[in-house]
Amino acid sequence: MRQPTPAQRALGMPRSAIREIMALAAGRSGMIHLEVGEPEFSTPEHIVAGALQAAREGWTKYTPNAGIPSLRARIAERYANSRNIRVEPEQVTVTVGAIGSLFTAVMAVADPGDEVLIPDPGWPNYESILHLAGVRPVRFVQPGDNGFLPDPDDLQRLITPATKAIMVNSPGNPSGAVFPAGLVQDIADLAREHGLYVISDEIYEDIVFDGGHVSFSGRGIDDRTLVVSGVSKTYAMTGWRLGYLIAPAELGPVCAALQEPIISSAPAVSQKAAEAALSGPQACVEEFRSIYRRRRDIFLEEFDATGLLPSVPAGAFYGLVDIGRKGLDSLAFAKSFLLEENVAVVPGITFGPSCDRYVRVAFTIGDDDLREGLGRLRAYILA
Numbered sequence: 001m002r003q004p005t006p007a008q009r010a011l012g013m014p015r016s017a018i019r020e021i022m023a024l025a026a027g028r029s030g031m032i033h034l035e036v037g038e039p040e041f042s043t044p045e046h047i048v049a050g051a052l053q054a055a056r057e058g059w060t061k062y063t064p065n066a067g068i069p070s071l072r073a074r075i076a077e078r079y080a081n082s083r084n085i086r087v088e089p090e091q092v093t094v095t096v097g098a099i100g101s102l103f104t105a106v107m108a109v110a111d112p113g114d115e116v117l118i119p120d121p122g123w124p125n126y127e128s129i130l131h132l133a134g135v136r137p138v139r140f141v142q143p144g145d146n147g148f149l150p151d152p153d154d155l156q157r158l159i160t161p162a163t164k165a166i167m168v169n170s171p172g173n174p175s176g177a178v179f180p181a182g183l184v185q186d187i188a189d190l191a192r193e194h195g196l197y198v199i200s201d202e203i204y205e206d207i208v209f210d211g212g213h214v215s216f217s218g219r220g221i222d223d224r225t226l227v228v229s230g231v232s233k234t235y236a237m238t239g240w241r242l243g244y245l246i247a248p249a250e251l252g253p254v255c256a257a258l259q260e261p262i263i264s265s266a267p268a269v270s271q272k273a274a275e276a277a278l279s280g281p282q283a284c285v286e287e288f289r290s291i292y293r294r295r296r297d298i299f300l301e302e303f304d305a306t307g308l309l310p311s312v313p314a315g316a317f318y319g320l321v322d323i324g325r326k327g328l329d330s331l332a333f334a335k336s337f338l339l340e341e342n343v344a345v346v347p348g349i350t351f352g353p354s355c356d357r358y359v360r361v362a363f364t365i366g367d368d369d370l371r372e373g374l375g376r377l378r379a380y381i382l383a
């Protein structure tokens with residue numbers, strides 16, 4: 001008799017090596033956690049208060065697929081001001097986390113069998129999303145000796161008739177690399193020349209230390225650029241699960257409609273919390289950024305003159321450390337380092353094959369623990 005079998009699409013979904021590290025770290029006491037990719041701060045009080053008030057006022061029901069109109073308008077206004085471009089609220093889709101915006105963007109522009117270019121190293125969820133969508137991921141390398149920035153010529157070589165979009169992430173996870181304006185423009189020009197969409201993950205846009213964030217918006221390709229952002233990282237709101245997508249005008253309704261079978265709408269209370277975040281006092285954004293900058297500087301100090309840092313992170317809250325001299329692959333290194341030194345880091349292989357000689361550390365714990373963890377990492381590599 002025929003037995004039911006689970007979907008290959010689900011079973012074959014690529015999973016990240018970080019799970020093994022988390023499993024090893026679970027339950028060990030005194031662990032220093034350099035692996036966690038979320039702000040450790042609590043959500044600022046005025047945002048929590050806004051959400052509580054909204055719940056009491058009855059924001060406890062479904063909302064339109066694309067989100068609460070006042071939030072869409074606020075996002076459009078903020079986005080237009082920060083990038084000095086015109087954005088209509090109809091271009092904005094509110095999603096469950098930035099991850100929801102990434103999934104929506106892929107579903108909106110690529111069909112099964114199409115190809116999408118993704119960064120290596122890059123956030124592993126890009127590959128999982130493409131896998132679920134039946135879209136073929138094609139990795140472009142962002143080499144350490146180029147500051148983990150892509151070379152537009154490499155990108156061009158990977159473009160085929162099946163390519164639909166280029167996915168980019170600046171400030172970048174895991175390297176903290178920030179694309180300079182010239183590179184953004186070159187990639188934008190490439191997309192225009194080859195008739196491609198750009199899906200730009202700008203979730204770390206407010207965490208840039210040196211210079212400013214350069215958006216893919218306003219580069220002459222706004223008719224084909226989908227920008228992903230949200231409140232998770234900027235306002236320490238990861239658990240509220242609230243992201244947003246700004247799409248070209250013609251794709252706005254498509255992205256909104258895609259929410260119906262996936263989430264109907266993002267949670268109403270979280271949308272109101274995001275509205276409180278985007279409309280309220282902004283001092284917390286600078287406060288968090290300066291704390292991350294200070295910790296990035298601790299990272300640079302701890303590895304000063306060791307030759308172990310391939311680049312200086314200019315944004316986000318991550319840095320990569322070169323473990324090449326240990327002669328271990330990054331997963332083996334991360335496991336033995338955890339077991340021997342009680343410090344968790346993320347093996348570089350999680351972010352792509354080009355990243356296996358690095359481990360990622362996150363600046364999401366207090367200064368003293370950060371120094372201690374980084375000190376142990378330095379000593380372990382140099383031993």
Ligand code: PLP
Binds near residue numbers: 096232241
């Ligand atoms: N994009 C990148 C590069 C990330 O690192 C993350 C979270 O770690 C996200 C998107 C997802 O953000 P959210 O928590 O809003 O879904």
